[in-house]
Amino acid sequence: MGSAPILMYHAVDTLADPMNVQVFPARLRQQLRVLRRLGMRGVSVRELLAAPSHRERLVGLTFDDGYADFATTAAPILAEFGFTASVYVVAGRLDGTNEWDPPPRRPLMTADQLRQVHRAGHEVGSHGMWHTRLRDLPAARLTEELATSRQVLEDVVGAPVTGFCYPYGDARPEVAPLVREHYDYGCAVLSRSGHRWAMPRFHVDNGDDPMRLLAKIALWPVRQRRRPVAS
Template structure:
């Protein structure tokens, strides 16, 4: 990984970075070594906290459009990496109850498969193409998480094009949407990867702030099952302090 942390990096046009939350799986669980799972009841409480705080969860596409017109006050991007099947059962109904939107970053070459990249498990089912189309038809934005969930900085040029560009074509056909955003697997990126994403997508989502941060490497705030109201307040304040 080639990122250098830089807390002073700002978004395009000199504006602070937008507030974007990063989720993965929403499911009841017994073990979670990678801390990617949020219990459905906790998730419901987190969405309720957003509403009480005057925030409305939206897709990245809606957030980016609102920023162009200066109408993004009170909006927070809700993103879900990997395209877990439990999104359909647990996350989608909760989002609908609150009137929130979201973006799900799907792995184009692993639809209907498992999270094989997590060696310690537990195994989680990924959405099938039919489920991806189902949530797209319900208004969820579909973004790309590559073809096989690989670290882009380790790929040669042909592999990089395949992961970035070919994944978009597959997901556009499956979802019926114009796939506008990309999310870097593992948060791994370098200048070459960001340039590849910029050539294909309207925006890109990273994890951490870095010298490459910008519209095509947007930092996000991780949300886990341990995040109750106090921790969510602290994370929001931290974002506001750093994003100024």
């Protein structure tokens, strides 16, 4: 994976946003334009990991939680640029809402929307079964979060699901080996694990105008060295 940055998005909408998990559609388009101007191509994490290093400048694009606006808003904007992304879906909540957060309620993708974005070339990964922290879960619940969520999503899209994204980015060292049993890689947030089952990403939000986004990308290698391990 080298040191290619991986951007972490959530929703693409214009609702009230107390949790700071949203970019406006126009902001997303502006940010993708910045990446293109840098000569970067936005790809899913699966594609990033499979790419021969140094052949081309890649940036990982990820969208957590599987909001319906990924299908209706983000995917069409990504298509304008020829970019793909990974979308990490809460498998037990298809067609539900983000009940783990305070309002506003944001609708999550339906099974049909999931198939649609998979067909469009985006990677569908698991964000667990119910959006629960993995730490301290009993063994049976861990199996549900990791193995059952994968099975549910594979049944929907009819293809292997090989990526996992830790709910709340909580990739403690004791859970990464369990994720490794079920997935080819795992996305965290802050992480210096150095392995692909807890890869670091950086948060992008609506406040990231071109200057701020450029600064975040430029500082990415430095931040990786300085940041403490996720807790």
